[in-house]
Amino acid sequence: xxxxxxxxxxxxxxxxxxFDFYGKAAEWPVDTIYLGEAVCSRRxxxxxxxxxxxxxxxKACGKEVVLSTQTLIESEADLRRLRRIxxxxxxxxxxxxxxxxxxxxxxxxxxxxxxxxxxxxVPTLKVLARQGLQGWNLPVELGRDTLxxxxxxxxxxxxxxxxxxxxxxxxxxxxxxxxxxxxxxxLPKDNCEFRCLEHPDGMEVRSRENQELFRINGTSTLSxxxxxxxxxxxxxxxxxxxxxxxxxxxxxMDEVVNRFDQVRRGETPVTDPLQLVEAPPCNGYWYGKPGxxxx
Amino acid sequence: MELVCPAGSLxxxxxxxxxxxxxxxxxxxxxxxxxxxxxxxxxDKRAAEGIGYAHSKGARVFCAINTYPQPRGWQQWTxxxxxxxxxxxxxxxLADMGLLDxxxxxxxxxPRHLSVQGSATSxxxxxxxxxxxxxxxxxxxxxxxxxxxxxxxxxxxVELEVFAFGSLCIMAEGRCYLSSYLxxxxxxxxxxxxxxKAVRWEETADGSLESRLNDVLIDRxxxxxxxxxxxxxxxxxxxxxxVYHAIEEPVSLNTLDLLPELKDLGxxxxxxxxxxxxxxxxxxxxRTWRQALxxxxxxxxxxxxxxxxxxxxxxxxxxxxTLGAYHRKWK
Numbered sequence: 001x002x003x004x005x006x007x008x009x010x011x012x013x014x015x016x017x018x019f020d021f022y023g024k025a026a027e028w029p030v031d032t033i034y035l036g037e038a039v040c041s042r043r044x045x046x047x048x049x050x051x052x053x054x055x056x057x058x059k060a061c062g063k064e065v066v067l068s069t070q071t072l073i074e075s076e077a078d079l080r081r082l083r084r085i086x087x088x089x090x091x092x093x094x095x096x097x098x099x100x101x102x103x104x105x106x107x108x109x110x111x112x113x114x115x116x117x118x119x120x121x122v123p124t125l126k127v128l129a130r131q132g133l134q135g136w137n138l139p140v141e142l143g144r145d146t147l148x149x150x151x152x153x154x155x156x157x158x159x160x161x162x163x164x165x166x167x168x169x170x171x172x173x174x175x176x177x178x179x180x181x182x183x184x185x186x187l188p189k190d191n192c193e194f195r196c197l198e199h200p201d202g203m204e205v206r207s208r209e210n211q212e213l214f215r216i217n218g219t220s221t222l223s224x225x226x227x228x229x230x231x232x233x234x235x236x237x238x239x240x241x242x243x244x245x246x247x248x249x250x251x252x253m254d255e256v257v258n259r260f261d262q263v264r265r266g267e268t269p270v271t272d273p274l275q276l277v278e279a280p281p282c283n284g285y286w287y288g289k290p291g292x293x294x295x
Numbered sequence: 296m297e298l299v300c301p302a303g304s305l306x307x308x309x310x311x312x313x314x315x316x317x318x319x320x321x322x323x324x325x326x327x328x329x330x331x332x333x334x335x336x337x338x339d340k341r342a343a344e345g346i347g348y349a350h351s352k353g354a355r356v357f358c359a360i361n362t363y364p365q366p367r368g369w370q371q372w373t374x375x376x377x378x379x380x381x382x383x384x385x386x387x388x389l390a391d392m393g394l395l396d397x398x399x400x401x402x403x404x405x406p407r408h409l410s411v412q413g414s415a416t417s418x419x420x421x422x423x424x425x426x427x428x429x430x431x432x433x434x435x436x437x438x439x440x441x442x443x444x445x446x447x448x449x450x451x452x453v454e455l456e457v458f459a460f461g462s463l464c465i466m467a468e469g470r471c472y473l474s475s476y477l478x479x480x481x482x483x484x485x486x487x488x489x490x491x492k493a494v495r496w497e498e499t500a501d502g503s504l505e506s507r508l509n510d511v512l513i514d515r516x517x518x519x520x521x522x523x524x525x526x527x528x529x530x531x532x533x534x535x536x537x538v539y540h541a542i543e544e545p546v547s548l549n550t551l552d553l554l555p556e557l558k559d560l561g562x563x564x565x566x567x568x569x570x571x572x573x574x575x576x577x578x579x580x581x582r583t584w585r586q587a588l589x590x591x592x593x594x595x596x597x598x599x600x601x602x603x604x605x606x607x608x609x610x611x612x613x614x615x616x617t618l619g620a621y622h623r624k625w626k
Contacts, residue, residue: 071467071470072416072438072467072470073416073417073419073420074416074417074438074439074440074443075443075446076446078417079417079419082419097414097416097417097420098413098414098415098419098420098423098424099416099417099419099420099423101423102419102420102422102423102426103419105423116470118363118390118391118392118414118469118470118483120363120364120365120391120393120483120484121363121364121365121366121369121391121393122366122369122393123369123392123393123394123396123397124391124392124393124396125393126393126396127392127393127396127427128392131427139472139483140472141472141475141476141481141483141484142365142484146365146366146367149365149366149367150366153366171472171476173471173472173473173476174466174467174470174471174472174473175466175467175470175471176438176465176466176467177438177439177440177465177467177620177626178465178543178620178625178626179626180541180542183541184534184535184537184541188624188626189626190623190626203534203535204534204535205532205533205534205541205542206532206533206534207511207512207513207530207532207533208512208515208531208532208533208538209512210533211511211512213477213511213532214473214476214532216534216541216542221466221473221542223476285475285476288479289479290475290476290477290478290479290509291472291475291476291477292476292477
């Protein structure tokens with residue numbers, strides 16, 4: 001059976017909200033949980049030890065835990081946090097940047113690549129497999145045809161590298177050193193007043209014709225529509241996808257997990273509609289079309 | 296510091312060399328490079344002529360093969376590496392790890408530069424690329440502040456090249472999928488951002504001008520207001536009732552003021568963006584930067600000539616320039 005994973009929380013939530021979320025997630029039918037701050041170095045509601053404690057708790061609940069790393073590494077302080085995450089031998093690390101791969105390799109820690117790592121072809125995977133790669137995420141802009149070629153290419157090479165697909169949530173599309181939330185409030189990034197805490201689903205960016213385009217979320221920009229590949233699960237299974245990633249939202253996530261769980265078991269989900277933040281669905285990337293489109 | 300200029304065409308290449316470029320970079324006429332524009336870039340014959348011209352004047356030539364091949368395109372990309380090698384370029388500029396591996400094994404003596412599309416923003420990342428693919432040089436993304444560049448430069452295992460002038464990408468390059476989200480092409484997949492094929496201009500009944508990208512309204516200009524190309528991150532959008540440049544204003548990067556600091560940091564080269572620009576533009580920019588670099592090397596008291604700034608401002612998007620992320624406040 002395909003595994004379900006919860007990606008790292010891409011938003012900035014209070015410490016209590018994060019603990020409550022994972023307290024519930026411990027009971028959900030997800031197999032793998034990615035923990036850690038993948039977006040902004042200023043988001044420190046949870047200290048490294050909080051994350052480690054959480055990781056051990058979830059592991060004790062039977063979850064496979066992977067520690068995620070920051071995507072855009074800019075400073076020595078960022079590297080210090082990264083080294084801290086890689087200074088352990090209990091958990092696999094999700095490398096979201098080559099810096100993380102380098103540190104993990106040096107420490108002999110197994111790693112997987114997150115969706116922001118540019119894995120576009122089999123020779124790239126072959127190189128990384130030699131360095132300790134245990135699994136990989138499909139970059140969000142790639143579609144099913146490329147995925148199928150990658151998986152069959154790996155099989156032809158005799159490489160067992162499980163593939164994971166970002167299948168539900170707002171797509172992480174870009175990272176900047178600029179903070180767009182602070183910019184909206186005319187605040188300097190270094191004194192941002194942590195306004196992201198007020199926006200647990202980011203802030204909508206609309207065209208002047210009221211079309212949802214993006215969601216700004218601190219230094220990251222996400223899709224304005226919610227990617228939803230639920231109905232593609234049978235196709236993914238046929239192809240040999242190992243894990244289906246769901247990206248955390250602060251409301252209704254239990255419903256999302258249950259639905260995906262039903263579909264991966266071959267059942268038809270009955271609960272409808274979902275009580276979630278209003279956003280149109282999209283799946284264009286999967287079909288090789290503009291990501292915002294719905295096929 | 297070496298002056299590296301764009302060569303989107305043979306006349307641009309010649310103008311760059313004639314006006315003081317130490318090196319020029321070009322791509323082939325397909326999606327193997329990150330500036331895929333109709334009518335732009337060089338075929339093999341033109342490339343050979345350009346390389347011959349540059350070498351005869353003592354300038355070096357780099358070939359950019361810096362997009363990310365997918366399985367069905369793999370051979371086209373390796374062929375591009377083969378072509379560049381047989382043309383006798385002085386270095387190839389790559390981003391994809393698979394392609395770096397191919398080049399390192401097949402042409403170990405052909406220097407490899409890590410493209411800005413390789414997203415290396417720390418010395419640990421540079422060490423990865425150095426250890427794994429023996430790169431000689433890396434181009435740093437335009438997201439680091441000067442202090443952060445200093446931190447990278449201090450421990451860098453390879454030569455560093457930084458962007459000096461031209462369009463400003465404000466997202467970490469190589470990891471921006473905004474363009475393929477609105478259109479079906481991105482810098483990574485097709486070497487195109489906000490591709491021209493998806494652009495549409497419309498005049499409305501009240502005389503304002505609208506720019507669209509795959510039908511999405513990017514900006515609307517009042518009658519007489521200067522309009523710019525609808526690069527999607529530079530449009531005016533609405534966030535919680537405010538309409539503004541929510542991501543970035545249409546401005547250009549200009550780091551003339553930072554030249555002494557960049558030199559002190561041991562930066563090896565400054566890069567001019569703009570393979571899509573005209574030969575006349577390239578000539579003006581190359582000449583200005585040559586003068587600045589010569590002045591920098593001539594003595595300790597470097598001062599920016601106001602004439603250089605006004606030349607560069609006249610060539611910039613919206614007539615405006617910024618220090619971008621090099622200047623911490625920009626963030």
